Amino acid sequence: MVGVKAIPSPAISADERSHEVDHPSSPVAHFGADQPLRLDCGIDLTPFQIAYQTYGELNAARSNAVLICHALTGDQHVANVHPVTGKPGWWETLVGPGRPIDPSQYFIICTNVIGGCMGSTGPASINPATGKVWGLDFPVITIPDMVRAQAMLIDRLGIDTLFAVIGGSMGGMQVLQWTAAYPARVFSALAIACSTRHSAQNIAFHELGRQAVMADPDWHSGGYADHGIHPHRGLAVARMAAHITYLSDAALHRKFGRRMQDRELPTFSFDADFQVESYLRYQGSSFVERFDANSYLYLTRAMDYFDIAADHGGVLAKAFVGIQTRFCVVSFTSDWLFPTSESRALVHALNASSARVSFAEIETDRGHDAFLLDVPEFFDISRAFLQSAGKARGLTTRDG
Amino acid sequence: MSVQEVLPLGGLAAERSGQFRADHLLVAGMVKPGSKVLDVGCGDGNLLQLLETRGIDGRGIELSREGVNRCVAKGLAVVQGDADTDLVNYPDDTFDYVILSQTLQATRQPKVVLENLLRIGRRAIVSFPNFGFWKMRLQLLVGGHMPRTENLPASWYDTANIHFCTIKDFVELCDAIHVKMERAEALDLYGRPLRLRMPWWVWNLFGEQGVFLLTRGGGK
Numbered sequence: 172m173v174g175v176k177a178i179p180s181p182a183i184s185a186d187e188r189s190h191e192v193d194h195p196s197s198p199v200a201h202f203g204a205d206q207p208l209r210l211d212c213g214i215d216l217t218p219f220q221i222a223y224q225t226y227g228e229l230n231a232a233r234s235n236a237v238l239i240c241h242a243l244t245g246d247q248h249v250a251n252v253h254p255v256t257g258k259p260g261w262w263e264t265l266v267g268p269g270r271p272i273d274p275s276q277y278f279i280i281c282t283n284v285i286g287g288c289m290g291s292t293g294p295a296s297i298n299p300a301t302g303k304v305w306g307l308d309f310p311v312i313t314i315p316d317m318v319r320a321q322a323m324l325i326d327r328l329g330i331d332t333l334f335a336v337i338g339g340s341m342g343g344m345q346v347l348q349w350t351a352a353y354p355a356r357v358f359s360a361l362a363i364a365c366s367t368r369h370s371a372q373n374i375a376f377h378e379l380g381r382q383a384v385m386a387d388p389d390w391h392s393g394g395y396a397d398h399g400i401h402p403h404r405g406l407a408v409a410r411m412a413a414h415i416t417y418l419s420d421a422a423l424h425r426k427f428g429r430r431m432q433d434r435e436l437p438t439f440s441f442d443a444d445f446q447v448e449s450y451l452r453y454q455g456s457s458f459v460e461r462f463d464a465n466s467y468l469y470l471t472r473a474m475d476y477f478d479i480a481a482d483h484g485g486v487l488a489k490a491f492v493g494i495q496t497r498f499c500v501v502s503f504t505s506d507w508l509f510p511t512s513e514s515r516a517l518v519h520a521l522n523a524s525s526a527r528v529s530f531a532e533i534e535t536d537r538g539h540d541a542f543l544l545d546v547p548e549f550f551d552i553s554r555a556f557l558q559s560a561g562k563a564r565g566l567t568t569r570d571g
Numbered sequence: 572m573s574v575q576e577v578l579p580l581g582g583l584a585a586e587r588s589g590q591f592r593a594d595h596l597l598v599a600g601m602v603k604p605g606s607k608v609l610d611v612g613c614g615d616g617n618l619l620q621l622l623e624t625r626g627i628d629g630r631g632i633e634l635s636r637e638g639v640n641r642c643v644a645k646g647l648a649v650v651q652g653d654a655d656t657d658l659v660n661y662p663d664d665t666f667d668y669v670i671l672s673q674t675l676q677a678t679r680q681p682k683v684v685l686e687n688l689l690r691i692g693r694r695a696i697v698s699f700p701n702f703g704f705w706k707m708r709l710q711l712l713v714g715g716h717m718p719r720t721e722n723l724p725a726s727w728y729d730t731a732n733i734h735f736c737t738i739k740d741f742v743e744l745c746d747a748i749h750v751k752m753e754r755a756e757a758l759d760l761y762g763r764p765l766r767l768r769m770p771w772w773v774w775n776l777f778g779e780q781g782v783f784l785l786t787r788g789g790g791k
Binding site for chain 2: 497515552560
């Protein structure tokens, strides 16, 4: 018989993961019936909660707040040890002491998005109306919904204008939505590896991922929580497919080539002979330890629906008319998920609106994931952009 | 004669002006403080930095990725782009001045670029190396080869400069497309303006580069 090994089962139990959903280790802001979240689908979500982390101190003028928006599978644990996986924060390359976004200079806020599974209300949360997990009864949410919820939290924190809103990928979409929806509340915006609309190819990849989840019999039409299981195989396959899109041919070749995993010769089986297979399986199985399958469906859907121009009569530049926000747009040469052409279209629209914009394309073979990795040129640009914006904002920086 | 003597620039300490190029100081002197400027082909952003010291709201476009990233790392508002293809994306009257410094000869369509400069900016400042400069003429006449100078050291086969012109050629183009010259300067080999009012042919022979402040002419 040909040897077959399935994707390994997660080392962390579903219970450990789901505990964070309703009882996050982060601070939580509750919004009651008097403060519903108006969703784009027409439903008022109430009650709901937002889990968030903060780093640093808000200054007396309340002018140094930085909001960091996480990507599809990120969360609020941007610069601290993750409570489920025990791994370092997902953006410790950029955020932390001595880093471009330094808590000694800025009051840094990062929220788990609505629809997420790390403490903000989402499909894995308990629906107070039924006492059961929301599952597919949870309303479909959009990027503007996420941003509306964040704005409610920022209000509650007593912050009028954010010094900077920063994010990559889906986080970059939120940055752009912030500037389109609340231009006066965003002093500067750093939008990385993102787009003003999700492309057909990206929607196609998301659909592939969702179908992989739904094809897992453990998904139970979204009701897996009632069965006490989690469709980890389907979700792992979705993650494996998505992970390929975050890298590049050149990066995969450099990292793995055709090298074998712990063996010299092919085993003539469907075991993970190649290092790249083994790597992808690991990516799949470690992801399902910390992420809810339905949450993955909802968040990918939110990205698919994103199209700022469509919300402004089809003309992107109209979204930014008269905007005073200082923009920095960054793309990476080998990113084929959010290619430079998408950033360039954004920059053209910002130019047409006469906005103050910097745009840098950074040369790297590391693909879309480059924004999360150690890319010194990207850090230099982020640091300089924030320092020059800080000067304009009247923030004193350590180096002057 | 020092650069400072030639070009006293308000708001800039004399000891600082030495760090800037002479043609940049001349260009900066043509821009009214407080105005909004686009520098097309802004290189490392030195001119934009000079403009910033004078309270000018400067933006830049630069073709080379390295140049752009150095500018952005200096905190300047610069985007990666191409004068030939990207100026069309700017609406009319976006800027008070659009500057094209030592770049016109490297564009594919200098006439279209020039027209775009004066569409998106109320004024344009254009500087370019003068191919009618005597050293150029001498190299072609006596040496029989394409001229190469200190400021233009590249050989014909690897130069980015595909549309050289003389000061005379440029003046004729401005006339042809009804562009008005508000101010014209010719710089000598050391970047100093030729001080005397001299006939065009002298400038065309002794100016190493030309710097022009242009505005839209009435009617076409």
